[in-house]
Amino acid sequence: MNTEKPLGAGLVAFAIAGILVTMQISVRTFNDDPGPRLFPLLGFSILLLCGLGMVLTRSKISDVLREEEEAAAGTDQTPAARRGAIMFGLLVAYSLALWLLGYYIATPLMVYAFYHTIAGAERRVWWRGALYGLAVTGGVHLVFSELLNTLLPSGILF
């Protein structure tokens, strides 16, 4: 699928919205200082030009990318997307668990969950995963809490 023109249109829309938001910044400046608006405007303007460039000109991509695209087009991407979504979901779950339960409860549980998911049915051994979860939790505690004397996350529930 050619993403060039939709991407260009999206960037143009984002850049215009950004320019409008930036124009609302109002600060009194002195000594010819252009103020805090100039730099974001520069960024959004470059983005706008690039978006227009993608929309208005023919896509010129390197041979490497073209080969990658052709290879990807020949395969079913759905399983890969599903696996990616599962892994990202696990990362979101770990961040929520850290926030709610804190490091010492969330980490052994989630390390086991990552181990279980990545290893797959053929390689997983439940007690190894559990032991590994405890080892990682203990090792990170040793480095951060004991050696570096830093705080590890505590949850809002415990």
Added chain:
Amino acid sequence: MQDILASFGTLLAPMTLLVIILSTALGIVLGAIPGLSGGLGVALLLPITFGMPPEVGLAMLVSIWVGGVSGAMIGSILLGIPGSPSAIATCFDGYPMTRNGQAVKALGAAITASFIGTFLSILIAMAASPLMARLALKMGPWEYFSLGFCAISLVAALSRGSVFHGLAAAALGLILASVGFAPIDGYPRFTFGNIYLNGGFDLIPLMLGFFALKQIVQDYARGQQQVPEVDASDIKGFGVTWKEYRDNTWNMIRSFMIGLWIGFLPGMGAALSNMVAYAQAKSASRHPEKFGKGCVDGVFASETSNNASVGGSLIPMVALGIPGDGVTAILLGGLMIHGVQAGPLLFNNNPEIVYALFLTALIAAVLVLVMQFWGMRLFPAILKIPYHYLYPAIVVLGFMGVFVGSSTAFNYVLLLGFAGLGLAMDKLRLPIGPFILAFILAPMLELNLRRGMTYTDDGILPFFTRPISGLLLFAAVLSIVSPFLMPWLRSLRRARQGG
């Protein structure tokens, strides 16, 4: 000479030497672990040095720093995850080399390039500090802005895909870096009332999100369970042939000069130099198409330049009291805590501290070479760790890495957000290199842009009329338009030949 010998004697005391050895080893380990750069080690261990004599305390911090900059390549090459921003460009070819079964060669090239970069740059720093400091004093905000802009446009123009993609990614980096308090007036931009955004986006969640988490999600999505086996049983020397060293002589000299100069410029450092040197190596190469697929030239360029920045960034810190990068800023803080005022008078007031600083870096560079030479045979063992053991540990380290810096759970959101952004950018073919470079350089760019416009009544004109600044901006424009100009010139030439 007497001061140098006295400092050398102090550093060779058994206890001090032991501190240097252990700190160097710790620096390598911290540098290798994603999210735990040598810089973080310097920051975390700074309070420990309070009770030490200044020479010993500074020796500890400098050793961790040198070890950390060199060690960052281990994660880049073996895992595709840079230990710190200084080794981002090492990933581009180092990791593909590992995937091609050439991990030992990549490590060997990186180790020798690291040593050459660090050792020679420190020697030059010792010899040329006063002269180079005078030269830098002549540069104003116009030149600094143009230099940064030129670096971004070079990297954007040479990135994968079209020049529009590279520039769009760089623009996104500039925009994202605009979030939070603006320089000079402190106006909160694009924070939408969220107090966590007042300070802007932290680089650590960005780096860990873009490299660690994104990599894990992508590898799992592809069904990748194991990288190729590396045969480390028959390693001779550094695994790199003399021909490869010879072929890369000019590449290393150029990268060394880039690293030394960029490290020397205040506000920049190894994080920028490795990207610029890589882009230059690619553009000057006779086989640029091999870059990004596992070309050893890219590893030589990146690792020579980021380590050359070590010596370069010490020069303004010692001679002017201006830190070259984030880590030298912490080192400067360490000097001040020990009652030492860095600046032009340091050579007169505390020569033993100056030379202890330089000599420690030299000793640490030699120790890094020795440790990594022997460790090289062990590093590939990391590859034998199955992903179902390796990745959960990296995830935990990533989340803890973003937490310890700020102690706020909001950084988890940033970490996940940046991982998601990285995945989306990959899908849309927006290259990550220009994005990160623009993000890192944006504060310096904005500050110098506004300063440059404030210092004279001519507004933006001096950026173009001052010779060095104008030349850099011309180079920036040329790098952007050349992908459009070259085909047109070629077709014009063909038409003339045909006519």
